[in-house]
Amino acid sequence: MAESYRRSRWTNGLFVVPYLSVFLTLLVFPLGWGIWLSLNKVDLFGGERFIGLKNYARVLSDPIFGQAVKNTLIFVGVSVPTLVILGLFLALALNKTSKGSSFLRGLFFASSILSVTIVTLIWRIVFIPNDGLMSLIFEFFGWQPIGFLSTTGWSLFSVGVATVWWCIGLPMMLFLAALQQIPKDLYEAAALDNASRWRVLTRITLPSIKSTIMLVAIIQVVMQFQLFGQAQLMTNGGPAGSSRPIVMYIYEVGFLRWDIGLGAAASQILFLIILCAAMLQYWVSTRKEEVDA
Amino acid sequence: MKKLLLGTTAIGLLALSPLANANTTIELQRFFGACEAEYGKATDVSAAVGECGIITTLVNKFAAENPDINVKVSTVEWPGYDQLNAQLASRSAPDVVSMHYSAMSDYQSRGLLVPLDKLLKDQSIKATDFTDAAITSVTKEGKIYALPFDNWTMLFHVNNNLMKKAGLMKADGNPILPTNRDELFSQGKQFKDATGKPYLVQVLANETATYARIFYTLMMQQNSKFFDDPSHIDLSGQDAKAALTFMKDIVDQGLSTKNLDYPAAVSAFSNGDGGIAVNGTWLIGSYDAQSKESNNALSNGYSVFPVPQFFKQKDVTYTDGHGWVVPRGDRSDEKMAAIGKLFKFFYDNNYEWSRTGHLPTVKKVIASNEFKSLPHRSDIAKIAKTGQALPSAVLRQFAIQDIIGEELSSAISGNKSIDDALKTAQYRVNDLLENI
Secondary structure (H helix, E strand, O other): OOOOOOOOOHHHHHHHHHHHHHHHHHHHHHHHHHHHHHOEEEEOOEEEEEOOOHHHHHHHHOHHHHHHHHHHHHHHHHHHHHHHHHHHHHHHHOOOOOHHHHHHHHHHHHHHHOOHHHHHHHHHHHHOOOOOHHHHHHHHHOOOOOOOOOOOOHHHHHHHHHHHHHHOHHHHHHHHHHHOOOOHHHHHHHHHOOOOHHHHHHHHHHHHOHHHHHHHHHHHHHHHHOOOHHHHHHOOOOOOOOOOOHHHHHHHHHHHOOEHHHHHHHHHHHHHHHHHHHHHHHHHHHHHHHHHO | OHHHHHHHHHHHHHHHHHHHHOOEEEEEEEOOOOOHHHHOOOOOHHHOOHHHHHHHHHHHHHHHHOOOEEEEEEEOOOOOHHHHHHHHHOOOOOOEEEEEHHHHHHHHHOOOEOOOHHHHHHOOOOHHHEOHHHHHHHEEOOEEOOEEEEEEEEEEEEEHHHHHHOOOEOOOOOEOOOOOHHHHHHHHHHHHHHHOOOOEEOOOOOOOHHHHHHHHHHHHHOOOOOOOOOOOOOOOOHHHHHHHHHHHHHHHOOOEOOOOOHHHHHHHHHOOOOOEEEEEHHHHHHHHHHHOOOOOOOOOOEEEEEOOOOOOOOOOEEEEEEEEEOEOOOOOHHHHHHHHHHHHHHHHOHHHHHOOOOEOOEHHHHHOHHHHOOOOHHHHOOHHHHEEOOOOOOOOHHHHHHHHHHHHHHHHOOOOOHHHHHHHHHHHHHHHHHOO
16 A cells, blocks of 8 residues: 655655755855854964954954945945835836837846946946046036046945946846736726826735835845945945945955955854844834734 | 767767877966957067067967977966965966066965976076076075066156147157156146146056055155064154155146046056156057057157156165966976976066066076167166065065055045045054964
């Protein structure tokens, strides 16, 4: 008689072994190793010596790290809402079946497939003084040129513009997918009730894609906290460190100064910041749901 | 079926046959840029121009002359030490790597470089064949750790056509250059008023190296002892303040380009957007070639000189250089012999490399007529005597350069006061050095 398929057997666990082994070797082990390194005085080529929490004390008292955290928080605080709102706007505008909107969806998504090197090269051509696009526009109107990549304030803004242009494709696609899941009869009912477009948006569309908005926001928070390539290639973190993000600080400390222990400590702090930000966002959204219920 | 099997086996064996030739492969990793489109197959070194053109052609020529040695070149973004660090950490470093003299101590002190005394001796290359400056830079603890390839420094590349317009040319056809700080400001203003263009074309955006190199020069010209102790920098004196104040005044008085990064600054001078480019020896070959073509901003109007002596204490310029090192790793005797052959080839072709504008490291090349007859070399010859590097015991010179460059840039752009910038730079550099 055949054995019941419900019966639990240890060999069933073998099915998750491939995943578990990859998860352990590529995620859990490096995480643990990183934490261990952060407790040691160690450079790129060895010389490990346990020093407890000294690396954390050094990172937290380093004004350059403080500046990098501030820059990153400002960057995330501005770029994530921009990506969510702009992504949603594009998705709403292109949620049609016409050929034109299909073409535009492809066009807006196209930037996402480029590598960071190409993206920064393109935006360098836009922002660079003398021959850059912005410089030519300013010259045409007779305005005083702005050093977009070399002026405090403008440098982080320029990195942000390039980032939004580069990353807008994914939020737009996720929102489009969510919008197409909303049952049509809800809109028909609203039309029968003569509901205004604003009311349809706020009472039907947005509540229906609430979980996707959350998903996009969390993905973008996690991604934008890890800003590196654009800042390094466009501004090299300057001027005066005003566009240096946390990951660039980690890179400089680890690879240029060879201080892997200090870099690992900064990495763990970044990990905690991202975790807290994502949890906070999750908590805010679920709390609202409970209140609504 | 049998025929098919036989045929497949025969094709397989044919495909493997090159491996049976026992070719030695040298993995060479370098900066100096990529120019495969123009020089990918070229072997005529004398026709090549610029760092990339000459090194690419040199390697091609070596490969053509040594069919038993296969040189696999990887080009890295300047300066390429991130890749090298990752390769060394994972024990997969290439066989030959281009390296600045200023970076060598970091690697040598951790036993990451192979001493080359025997390799050079086997090729009959003697330490005394090289200039003192070059051989001292690559000798650590009594052993030679690199084939010295060149010495380089920052220079004043001058657009004579614009200088003429500004009335800053002597009767002998040479430009009038400042001999002290006051003259720089007066001549700079005269130039700006006459041409409407900035006097100096400097790399001040997205860059730290240029700031640091000029600052080192100005400090050395004051005979400053800022790195008397290699594990501690001292920027608290009047010398550091005077150097940075001078650099800031130049920008504040509108005598320099402000927002140009490296490629933009190179092309700005080439397009005639400023009078004097403060840039390295490596551009002499390219700018000189441009000046020999007609109808461009530099046509018949290019000259080049050492950075003037702005402080009276000492006539000196900060210099560094490029060498070829062999990173730690297991290599067969055949491979080491092949590397030796390549190094001998580089040594024999030191003149060709000096056409880039870099100063040669081989004494007999410096003494040769063909080098002396290269354009502009007599104008910059004194650098062989006035060149000075940072003490080689100073570790992490690239990281230090980044910190100093960033803080100087903050002061020059007005984001920090001069005192604040110097204080922060000193704190950050010393924090770095104390924690090595």
